[in-house]
Amino acid sequence: MEVIRSNFADALERVGEAIHEAEFLAIDAEFSGLEQVADLRKSEYDVEQYYIDIAALVKRYNIIQFGLCAFTWSAVSQSYISKPFNFYLFPTTTTGTARLDRPFSVQPSAIDFLAKHSFDFNKWLYCGIPWLTQAEEESLVQQYRNKVQKGFDDIVEDKKGKEYMETARIQIKQVYTSKDGFVNLVPHNAYLRRLVYQEIRNHHPDLIAQGRPGFIQVRVAKKDESDQIKQRDMDRFERDLSEARGFRAVFDMMKASRKPIVGHNLLVDIMMMQSQFEGGLPADFEAFKRDIQMSFPCILDTKFICETAAGLQIKSTSLDALLDQTSQYDCPPVDMHPAFTRYFEGRLHEAGYDAYVTGRLLIRLMYHLGASPTDIGVAQHQRAIAKSGPVGQNKHAKVDMNTLKAYYNKLNLSKGHFTVVNLDA
Amino acid sequence: MEVIRSNFADALERVGEAIHEAEFLAIDAEFSGLEQVADLRKSEYDVEQYYIDIAALVKRYNIIQFGLCAFTWSAVSQSYISKPFNFYLFPTTTTGTARLDRPFSVQPSAIDFLAKHSFDFNKWLYCGIPWLTQAEEESLVQQYRNKVQKGFDDIVEDKKGKEYMETARIQIKQVYTSKDGFVNLVPHNAYLRRLVYQEIRNHHPDLIAQGRPGFIQVRVAKKDESDQIKQRDMDRFERDLSEARGFRAVFDMMKASRKPIVGHNLLVDIMMMQSQFEGGLPADFEAFKRDIQMSFPCILDTKFICETAAGLQIKSTSLDALLDQTSQYDCPPVDMHPAFTRYFEGRLHEAGYDAYVTGRLLIRLMYHLGASPTDIGVAQHQRAIAKSGPVGQNKHAKVDMNTLKAYYNKLNLSKGHFTVVNLDA
Numbered sequence: 001m002e003v004i005r006s007n008f009a010d011a012l013e014r015v016g017e018a019i020h021e022a023e024f025l026a027i028d029a030e031f032s033g034l035e036q037v038a039d040l041r042k043s044e045y046d047v048e049q050y051y052i053d054i055a056a057l058v059k060r061y062n063i064i065q066f067g068l069c070a071f072t073w074s075a076v077s078q079s080y081i082s083k084p085f086n087f088y089l090f091p092t093t094t095t096g097t098a099r100l101d102r103p104f105s106v107q108p109s110a111i112d113f114l115a116k117h118s119f120d121f122n123k124w125l126y127c128g129i130p131w132l133t134q135a136e137e138e139s140l141v142q143q144y145r146n147k148v149q150k151g152f153d154d155i156v157e158d159k160k161g162k163e164y165m166e167t168a169r170i171q172i173k174q175v176y177t178s179k180d181g182f183v184n185l186v187p188h189n190a191y192l193r194r195l196v197y198q199e200i201r202n203h204h205p206d207l208i209a210q211g212r213p214g215f216i217q218v219r220v221a222k223k224d225e226s227d228q229i230k231q232r233d234m235d236r237f238e239r240d241l242s243e244a245r246g247f248r249a250v251f252d253m254m255k256a257s258r259k260p261i262v263g264h265n266l267l268v269d270i271m272m273m274q275s276q277f278e279g280g281l282p283a284d285f286e287a288f289k290r291d292i293q294m295s296f297p298c299i300l301d302t303k304f305i306c307e308t309a310a311g312l313q314i315k316s317t318s319l320d321a322l323l324d325q326t327s328q329y330d331c332p333p334v335d336m337h338p339a340f341t342r343y344f345e346g347r348l349h350e351a352g353y354d355a356y357v358t359g360r361l362l363i364r365l366m367y368h369l370g371a372s373p374t375d376i377g378v379a380q381h382q383r384a385i386a387k388s389g390p391v392g393q394n395k396h397a398k399v400d401m402n403t404l405k406a407y408y409n410k411l412n413l414s415k416g417h418f419t420v421v422n423l424d425a
Numbered sequence: 426m427e428v429i430r431s432n433f434a435d436a437l438e439r440v441g442e443a444i445h446e447a448e449f450l451a452i453d454a455e456f457s458g459l460e461q462v463a464d465l466r467k468s469e470y471d472v473e474q475y476y477i478d479i480a481a482l483v484k485r486y487n488i489i490q491f492g493l494c495a496f497t498w499s500a501v502s503q504s505y506i507s508k509p510f511n512f513y514l515f516p517t518t519t520t521g522t523a524r525l526d527r528p529f530s531v532q533p534s535a536i537d538f539l540a541k542h543s544f545d546f547n548k549w550l551y552c553g554i555p556w557l558t559q560a561e562e563e564s565l566v567q568q569y570r571n572k573v574q575k576g577f578d579d580i581v582e583d584k585k586g587k588e589y590m591e592t593a594r595i596q597i598k599q600v601y602t603s604k605d606g607f608v609n610l611v612p613h614n615a616y617l618r619r620l621v622y623q624e625i626r627n628h629h630p631d632l633i634a635q636g637r638p639g640f641i642q643v644r645v646a647k648k649d650e651s652d653q654i655k656q657r658d659m660d661r662f663e664r665d666l667s668e669a670r671g672f673r674a675v676f677d678m679m680k681a682s683r684k685p686i687v688g689h690n691l692l693v694d695i696m697m698m699q700s701q702f703e704g705g706l707p708a709d710f711e712a713f714k715r716d717i718q719m720s721f722p723c724i725l726d727t728k729f730i731c732e733t734a735a736g737l738q739i740k741s742t743s744l745d746a747l748l749d750q751t752s753q754y755d756c757p758p759v760d761m762h763p764a765f766t767r768y769f770e771g772r773l774h775e776a777g778y779d780a781y782v783t784g785r786l787l788i789r790l791m792y793h794l795g796a797s798p799t800d801i802g803v804a805q806h807q808r809a810i811a812k813s814g815p816v817g818q819n820k821h822a823k824v825d826m827n828t829l830k831a832y833y834n835k836l837n838l839s840k841g842h843f844t845v846v847n848l849d850a
Contacts, residue, residue, distance in 0.1 A: 032531075033528055035526075035528065060528075090533065090536070091533045092533055092536075092537055093533050093534040093537050094537050101460075101532060101533055101534045102533060103458055103460065103485075103530045103531060103532045103533070104530070104531060104533075105528045105529070105530055105531075106457075106528060106529060106530075106531050107526060107528045108515065108516045108517055108518050108526055108527060108528070108529075109518040109526045111515070111517075111550050112517055112518050112519050115550060115551050120547065121546040121547050121549070121550045121551070122545065122546050122547050124546070125536050125540060125546045126540050126546070188740050188741045189741065315613050316613045316614065
């Protein structure tokens with residue numbers, strides 16, 4: 001399901017439902033870029049330094065497309081049911097009274113890569129969903145409260161402003177004697193408009209100034225009118241704030257669910273998510289690991305599993321190559337939920353589809369390794385099989401996620417002489 | 426005329442012709458963003474500080490669309506003929522052997538503004554024309570020469586690399602005894618591929634390794650083959666370099682022409698162009714003025730003229746409002762060259778169209794102020810009229826650009842308590 005600005009509010013309930021019922025959540029993200037850091041093969045380079053170098057880059061770039069695919073086991077159909085969502089993310093400022101303008105970096109080679117895979121940049125920039133971190137949201141609320149309590153900051157009248165306001169003040173006074181009960185002022189630019197509002201605010205508490213297309217109407221306030229306007233303004237701010245919060249609602253639901261998060265080579269994805277939706281990254285790797293443990297206690301990296309599990313005989317661990325190489329693995333079918341029609345045909349490198357493929361891969365690995373457990377997972381595997389109960393008429397006993405417990409929170413670092421980042425260590 | 430990556434090489438000749446024959450060049454640019462600097466109304470703020478603050482921002486952002494409209498006087502039709510070009514600019518890395526990956530910033534509110542005016546972001550990011558500064562071009566040439574002379578830098582064999590290369594070395598030796606005269610190697614990732622090339626380069630000068638889809642073919646070199654390959658590589662590099670140089674060819678032609686450059690509120694446009702195509706901006710405003718004098722000796726800002734010329738009675742100096750307010754000015758017709766069909770209907774805020782509108786506005790101002798010269802321009806005006814010769818049967822004597830000499834190199838700074846940046850001072 002494609003989720004953009006216009007259907008985000010409606011989609012949110014379905015996303016929440018999918019997360020709630022899921023056994024695990026597969027994710028994938030496309031970035032606006034990410035430059036190379038130092039050559040990871042150099043032996044003096046360690047994970048702590050890698051974290052610091054990547055963190056500095058991660059802060060500048062954005063996730064521009066986020067794929068979330070929820071997988072559920074259906075006892076009825078004896079298959080997994082998947083619900084893939086593909087979100088476009090762009091920090092638009094078109095959220096009315098609750099807006100933040102946050103520049104970010106774009107790396108041309110990342111754009112060229114996305115173009116090669118038919119990325120729709122118009123959809124991204126016209127329809128991307130915004131987000132606010134918790135801190136950004138609180139700061140907007142605080143700003144709004146200050147504005148309501150103390151009003152706007154006054155601006156200085158420059159020469160042209162003075163000229164214009166001399167005439168404007170005469171016009172404003174005419175309101176009190178006007179037959180219609182109002183006058184229309186036509187300040188020609190945003191600066192002069194601000195001066196008019198400032199004049200009314202500071203010197204005419206009994207008048208109301210309202211923006212109209214091309215002019216400002218000034219009139220005598222009715223009884224309780226200014227309270228009503230305040231209430232209407234606050235309602236609008238709440239609506240705008242909810243729109244601006246946007247995708248963080250999904251991130252918060254993912255966190256709250258404490259469901260296993262599955263990705264392919266997802267260390268940087270996790271750093272990017274944490275930076276973008278929590279607001280920045282801690283200064284060192286130890287603190288980052290603690291933060292991630294709190295947010296996502298169980299993370300599985302299919303690339304790490306494929307790189308390290310004994311007996312898999314895998315040549316290439318890119319996502320599309322893995323889908324081929326594991327196609328003969330014996331496991332229950334993975335069906336697409338019938339309401340999710342977008343990926344009946346494949347769309348590799350679209351985040352929602354890649355998340356779906358990653359989840360399928362995890363299921364194959366789970367059953368394959370569950371059937372012929374590796375040294376690393378024997379004990380967990382036996383416990384998991386025992387827990388799942390006896391094999392009945394069905395071809396496949398349901399295998400528990402804990403079959404893969406040995407791989408929990410171990411993330412691939414593909415280009416290093418080290419190949420694992422252990423979040424639990 | 427819309428100019429994108431695919432028709433740029435073909436369009437270049439027409440652009441050059443239009444610049445060559447033009448009386449003046451109107452320009453406009455759309456940026457990927459530009460944040461606000463300090464409040465210019467504060468009295469302690471001066472032009473030098475403004476330059477420094479804007480320069481710091483300009484370096485981070487890019488021109489993403491450039492409008493160039495060449496205006497010529499046609500004695501035959503007694504009208505001006507305009508040729509508007511609209512270039513999309515994006516520093517793509519898809520220029521083969523001559524590529525640079527230069528991240529830049531995007532400001533969400535700038536994107537929202539462009540979206541409001543139907544900007545085609547897919548055209549920008551799929552079809553934008555790249556550019557190289559002179560220094561970047563020289564550095565790529567130097568890199569290429571180094572590569573040819575000294576070859577690639579060697580990389581270290583890690584554990585997986587060693588494993589793979591043990592087998593690969595045995596395969597490579599089989600070339601000499603092979604019936605077919607070649608062997609095909611299948612390294613599974615870019616790292617292993619580099620190791621294969623490195624092996625051939627360092628230990629088998631008599632062999633040739635050539636990349637094929639999915640594998641590398643290694644075979645015995647024929648006589649002179651390596652010289653031929655070198656020549657072919659160099660030809661390809663030259664082609665790629667020319668593609669990567671891209672839009673700088675237009676910028677260089679504009680500079681070389683020394684034609685008057687006309688824009689509306691174009692101080693930042695000029696800074697952006699200078700930064701993007703010359704490579705950076707000087708540290709202080711004095712040096713910037715000297716640089717601009719060298720590149721563009723005559724710049725006219727229609728906004729500055731409208732803000733300051735006596736007797737114009739102009740209320741709003743935004744481009745679209747000015748087109749309305751000056752519609753009754755008496756001047757020769759401005760025709761679109763018949764081969765330039767894109768703007769038969771208006772497309773405000775597309776750079777090519779805005780450049781065209783700016784040029785039309787300049788012509789109106791030139792004839793209006795020429796007919797009723799302001800104090801500021803009297804002397805120049807009289808000289809200009811004298812130079813143009815007597816008024817014949819035509820309704821309009823051709824007015825010389827020098828009518829506007831008093832406005833040369835004076836640029837508007839709209840939000841300041843100062844309203845002029847004098848590049849000549």
